[in-house]
Amino acid sequence: MGKNLVQKIFSSHLVSGKLKSGEEIAFTIDQTLTQDATGTMAYLQFEAMDILKVRTKLSVSYVDHNMLQTGFENFDDHLFLQSIAEKYGIYFSKPGNGICHQVHLERFAVPGETLLGSDSHTPTCGGLGMIAIGAGGLDIAVAMAGGPFYVSMPKVVLVKLSGVLQPWVTAKDVILELLRRVTVKGGVGKVFEYGGDGVKRLTVTERATITNMGAELGALTSIFPSDAQTKKYLKMQGRADVWKPLKADAGAQYDEIIEIDLSALEPLIARPHSPDNVCRVSEVKGKKVEQVCIGSCTNSSYHDLMVAAAMLKGRKVHPEVSLTISPGSRQVLEMIAKNGALTDMICAGARVIEVACGPCIGMGQAPPSGGVSVRSFNRNFEGRSGTADAQVYLVSPETAIATAVNGVISDPREFREPIFVKYPKGFTIDDTMIIPPSPKPEEVVIRRGPNIKPLPKKEPIPDTLTGTVLLKVGDNITTDHIMPAGAKVLPLRSNIPAISEFVFEKVDKEFVKRAKEKGGGFLIGGVNYGQGSSREHAALAPMYLGVKAVIAKSFARIHRANLINFGILPLTFENENDYDVIDQGDNIELPEIKNKLKSGGALVINDLTKNKKFGVNHALTPREVDILCAGGLLNFQARCKI
Numbered sequence: 001m002g003k004n005l006v007q008k009i010f011s012s013h014l015v016s017g018k019l020k021s022g023e024e025i026a027f028t029i030d031q032t033l034t035q036d037a038t039g040t041m042a043y044l045q046f047e048a049m050d051i052l053k054v055r056t057k058l059s060v061s062y063v064d065h066n067m068l069q070t071g072f073e074n075f076d077d078h079l080f081l082q083s084i085a086e087k088y089g090i091y092f093s094k095p096g097n098g099i100c101h102q103v104h105l106e107r108f109a110v111p112g113e114t115l116l117g118s119d120s121h122t123p124t125c126g127g128l129g130m131i132a133i134g135a136g137g138l139d140i141a142v143a144m145a146g147g148p149f150y151v152s153m154p155k156v157v158l159v160k161l162s163g164v165l166q167p168w169v170t171a172k173d174v175i176l177e178l179l180r181r182v183t184v185k186g187g188v189g190k191v192f193e194y195g196g197d198g199v200k201r202l203t204v205t206e207r208a209t210i211t212n213m214g215a216e217l218g219a220l221t222s223i224f225p226s227d228a229q230t231k232k233y234l235k236m237q238g239r240a241d242v243w244k245p246l247k248a249d250a251g252a253q254y255d256e257i258i259e260i261d262l263s264a265l266e267p268l269i270a271r272p273h274s275p276d277n278v279c280r281v282s283e284v285k286g287k288k289v290e291q292v293c294i295g296s297c298t299n300s301s302y303h304d305l306m307v308a309a310a311m312l313k314g315r316k317v318h319p320e321v322s323l324t325i326s327p328g329s330r331q332v333l334e335m336i337a338k339n340g341a342l343t344d345m346i347c348a349g350a351r352v353i354e355v356a357c358g359p360c361i362g363m364g365q366a367p368p369s370g371g372v373s374v375r376s377f378n379r380n381f382e383g384r385s386g387t388a389d390a391q392v393y394l395v396s397p398e399t400a401i402a403t404a405v406n407g408v409i410s411d412p413r414e415f416r417e418p419i420f421v422k423y424p425k426g427f428t429i430d431d432t433m434i435i436p437p438s439p440k441p442e443e444v445v446i447r448r449g450p451n452i453k454p455l456p457k458k459e460p461i462p463d464t465l466t467g468t469v470l471l472k473v474g475d476n477i478t479t480d481h482i483m484p485a486g487a488k489v490l491p492l493r494s495n496i497p498a499i500s501e502f503v504f505e506k507v508d509k510e511f512v513k514r515a516k517e518k519g520g521g522f523l524i525g526g527v528n529y530g531q532g533s534s535r536e537h538a539a540l541a542p543m544y545l546g547v548k549a550v551i552a553k554s555f556a557r558i559h560r561a562n563l564i565n566f567g568i569l570p571l572t573f574e575n576e577n578d579y580d581v582i583d584q585g586d587n588i589e590l591p592e593i594k595n596k597l598k599s600g601g602a603l604v605i606n607d608l609t610k611n612k613k614f615g616v617n618h619a620l621t622p623r624e625v626d627i628l629c630a631g632g633l634l635n636f637q638a639r640c641k642i
């Protein structure tokens with residue numbers, strides 16, 4: 001029987017398990033990436049493993065998130081990361097070189113290899129034929145130490161593309177269409193493999209926009225074949241030597257097939273406050289906007305910015321709109337600076353901001369109170385922009401620029417004649433902001449600023465867990481709800497005691513006080529609990545506050561793994577109606593938990609306040625049970641050495 005592309009790459013990297021959906025598999029990791037906001041923790045964890053040099057083919061540490069330096073913390077972290085990279089055999093991409101996913105695609109991605117990154121949008125490199133997966137920092141630390149990555153074998157969905165995108169309809173509209181159909185929880189436990197005749201006309205950067213935002217489907221990853229487009233892109237990056245053809249075998253089997261006719265798509269828009277709240281741009285056009293932002297790891301390629309510049313040439317940004325543009329990499333910025341496109345943007349009145357994540361993670365450019373912000377980004381969760389009552393919409397750069405010029409949400413098809421971007425023969429290549437590891441690692445001294453605090457420790461779980469329900473939340477709670485980001489909180493990523501003060505800040509201001517008074521306890525969640533980012537701080541900080549278990553209707557993959565890695569039990573209701581029975585403030589007990597996890601016995605929760613019992617499931621593999629019983633992955637690793 002023919003293999004699909006996902007099966008091919010998994011089988012060439014398989015360490016254990018069978019490629020049967022739902023079974024736990026372990027596979028080797030060729031490359032890792034970290035970014036600064038998750039990287040400091042990942043490297044503290046790596047240091048704790050006592051290994052002299054990374055054991056991957058390639059590891060890269062990027063600085064792109066914590067770029068505002070309003071205090072010493074972020075710069076200190078950058079220096080820590082640079083010295084760690086020099087010492088342990090890691091390449092260091094300096095602040096200003098670009099957003100990790102964009103730079104990795106340009107300079108490092110290799111078709112057919114595996115990449116694990118401490119950022120949920122790591123699947124971007126799936127656009128170049130890699131199996132690229134986002135995970136918590138601790139999983140990246142283990143991979144850097146040479147350990148395999150464990151995951152439950154996903155279902156493989158073929159997204160069969162046919163037809164051709166019409167003028168002004170873009171790759172962003174393809175992924176928004178998928179989000180409209182599948183929703184933010186529809187991809188959990190799945191990989192989206194793209195195929196069909198429509199694939200061959202999509203460029204690598206268009207493919208990367210689609211795989212990037214596959215993260216919003218909750219998918220493990222997304223992948224495109226490696227073909228003539230891939231070869232062309234790699235050649236333009238001066239890396240033709242790493243190209244190899246890769247595609248599914250004829251007759252390959254899939255668990256599901258989704259068909260999209262590219263010719264039938266229209267410009268789409270995700271309305272507040274979820275990336276799957278999608279409708280046609282034409283349905284909301286005319287709405288007044290205060291801000292438009294172009295950039296983020298979804299849409300900040302050379303192509304995206306050239307289109308934006310061409311649309312702005314000879315025009316002006318609407319007087320009541322603030323337009324920001326943040327290029328995805330220094331390569332892109334340098335090229336648009338040299339060819340004059342940057343001048344067109346500046347003349348039009350755009351605010352050109354740093355090559356970084358910037359407004360996407362609330363690092364500046366918060367919209368005004370109650371303001372409408374239209375962004376070419378991938379997430380529009382409530383409050384993520386830095387303004388609690390802002391209304392954030394997600395669109396293609398084309399729709400965004402049409403909107404910036406008109407001052408109201410606009411359908412780009414009404415703008416003017418289609419624009420064709422002319423490409424030079426090759427991209428401008430200058431890797432001088434990527435610092436290679438030191439040839440004398442023994443001489444490198446790690447620079448540790450005062451904000452970098454040691455990792456908190458967790459004890460093995462006791463036989464019986466008791467405590468109070470500290471908080472009950474609804475469906476689709478994001479990691480931005482649990483552990484907010486933004487300019488104020490992000491500098492505390494290396495300091496768990498300090499960052500813990502902000503847990504659930506935007507959901508319930510009293511949460512931290514309550515958790516401390518009660519000496520920890522439990523959380524109750526709805527479906528898709530913990531969707532969004534890979535930030536392990538959304539598990540680490542609750543762990544620090546004494547959270548013992550989260551009982552939810554279902555979990556997002558990365559967050560579930562992070563909970564386990566930090567010794568917090570992720571449990572699901574056997575009967576979802578019990579969610580309605582249990583309340584915040586109830587005292588509950590999970591008796592003989594350790595025994596039952598080990599022996600496979602049914603887990604029961606005693607709600608002592610309501611005097612009721614109900615069943616909960618865990619779906620933990622034996623390995624995950626051992627990790628939890630040890631009090632988390634670091635304790636577990638220390639016992640069994642990788």
Ligand code: MIC
Nearest residue numbers: 037038119120121533534535
């Ligand atoms: C995000 O887009 O939410 C982030 C910031 O890139 C996160 C990582 C983090 O919280 O540091 C992600 O997507 O994983």
Ligand code: SF4
Nearest residue numbers: 121296297357360361
């Ligand atoms: Fe950065 Fe935004 Fe991409 Fe996250 S989604 S990596 S914050 S640009």
